[in-house]
Amino acid sequence: MKRSARFLLATNLVLAALFFAGCETVPQGIQQARIEMAQQIAAEPTGDYYIGRRYYKPDYKFWGYVRKPGQPWSTAELVMLNEKQKLAPDRERLEFGSDNNYEYKLYGYFSGDKVYEPASNGIYPEFVLKGYELISMNPPPIFRSQMTGHSNPTDLRYVVEKPE
Numbered sequence: 001m002k003r004s005a006r007f008l009l010a011t012n013l014v015l016a017a018l019f020f021a022g023c024e025t026v027p028q029g030i031q032q033a034r035i036e037m038a039q040q041i042a043a044e045p046t047g048d049y050y051i052g053r054r055y056y057k058p059d060y061k062f063w064g065y066v067r068k069p070g071q072p073w074s075t076a077e078l079v080m081l082n083e084k085q086k087l088a089p090d091r092e093r094l095e096f097g098s099d100n101n102y103e104y105k106l107y108g109y110f111s112g113d114k115v116y117e118p119a120s121n122g123i124y125p126e127f128v129l130k131g132y133e134l135i136s137m138n139p140p141p142i143f144r145s146q147m148t149g150h151s152n153p154t155d156l157r158y159v160v161e162k163p164e
């Protein structure tokens with residue numbers, strides 16, 4: 001195949017991919033919430049804290065996603081929580097997973113250790129929790145399933161989503 005024909009084919013494939021990617025629409029209300037969330041994140045003051053989003057999955061032992069203030073959710077890391085100094089909010093209340101999707105201001109640090117999580121067969125960074133403050137019980141969506149209105153959560157039981 002000639003170089004120009006390969007270039008034309010590659011260009012057509014890229015254009016087709018962009019066209020089909022553009023077909024998935026995000027509802028207007030969710031789009032507005034994402035814009036507002038980006039503005040709020042940009043306005044977060046720097047400091048000695050993190051922002052955490054609880055991501056509860058019954059079969060998994062990870063806690064959720066943690067990011068630095070001012071950084072987008074796409075940079076967040078899925079963490080295993082070290083609760084030797086402070087229990088996680090749901091564990092403190094003995095209501096495991098009751099705070100799924102809640103957003104917190106977290107005080108603590110990344111220990112530098114990695115922890116194996118058997119259900120996902122993954123290795124995650126350890127976050128040592130020293131304290132927390134509830135930011136929101138109903139924060140803006142950060143997962144694709146939340147933005148597309150995925151109606152059956154059991155379909156996602158074994159899917160580990162990444163924030164966007």
